[in-house]
Amino acid sequence: MDTKLIKQFGAKIGSYRIRTERQKKRLRYKDFDKQLLELDFRLDELYEKKRDLGWEPLTPPFQRGWKRFFVLKEDVATDKQADFFEQLLKKINTTDYSWRKDFNIKKRKRGRKVYLAKEQHLQAPGERDFKKHFSPQEQLFFYEQWRTQYGYRSKHFVFSEPWRFSLVVQPNMIDRKRVTDPELESEMEQIEQYLGRRCYYRRLEKIKNGSLGYRYYWYYPKAKEVPLLKKKSVSEWLNEIKHEQIED
Structure with a gap:
């Protein structure tokens, strides 16, 4: 107050x-x-x-580019373990979109613009998701791999038999809207x-x-090392010079 x-x-x-x-x-x-x-x-x-x-249906639907995803190969789809790998693929499948049907990307190489094939990989789940969503039988088909992302190293699990799947390109049809x-x-x-x-x-x-x-x-970048001359004051350097002259 x-x-x-x-x-x-x-x-x-x-x-x-x-x-x-x-x-x-x-x-x-x-x-x-x-x-x-x-x-x-x-x-x-x-x-x-x-x-x-x-959502509500969109009539008529229209195409917006192309989409690419993984499916089982023909020999794997007719195998006895087809259902097993089908369920496994649902957990690690990825879908990519592009305006081009060949999914090539434009890059500059030696001053010229060229089109290169775009790679697409299966998901590599982290340690937490891997133990939570994958059964012990499914975990046998993965191996550990350490990756560095945003300055941190983390453990991921990569599918060891990607030859069982192949990429398929389909039109990306828009048939509904919010x-x-x-x-x-x-x-x-x-x-x-x-x-x-x-x-x-x-x-x-x-x-x-x-x-x-x-x-x-x-x-933030790490602090640079201080040069040797900046670690001592002027008076300390003068005292050392005097001692050296006396000793000589």
Whole structure:
């Protein structure tokens, strides 16, 4: 409590709980942070409602490029273990999309633009997913491999018999579309514009996580080694020179 108010109105004024300017300013910040959290919570609710709207058929369907994925080879599909490898393929299959049917990509080689074949591999699950989603019999067809990604080394499991599968190219047909709600999307756009134009996403990240989560300090370069001359002060170097002259 301010001493001037106590001198002016007496000691009883302390029982009225009159807030100081600093307390009022702090309460305004807290109230504003609560409003930001309410907007963020409302935005999450709207996104969830948008996902729950579902899909509706598109008539007529249209083609948008091509897609490529793995299937069982003919000799494997007629084998006794066809069902086993079919279920295994569902867990490690990958799908790639391209505007070109041959899936070639343009690259510059010796100053000229050339088209090269694009590679596609099966999934290599991590250690946690591998133990959780693959049976002991399926785990026998994988081998361990350490990979470095974003500066971290992690263990992955690679399928040891990829010759059992072959790539198939099919037209990428679009036959459905999401159900839209104009009022819902309008409210989402208003909230996103309010938070984005005024840069309130940074404040929200700090309120929820206590720090700015997008800063990755391990990407900073390591400190360079200090040269030998900079490790000692000028006075230390002068003293060493004097001792050397005396000894000579």
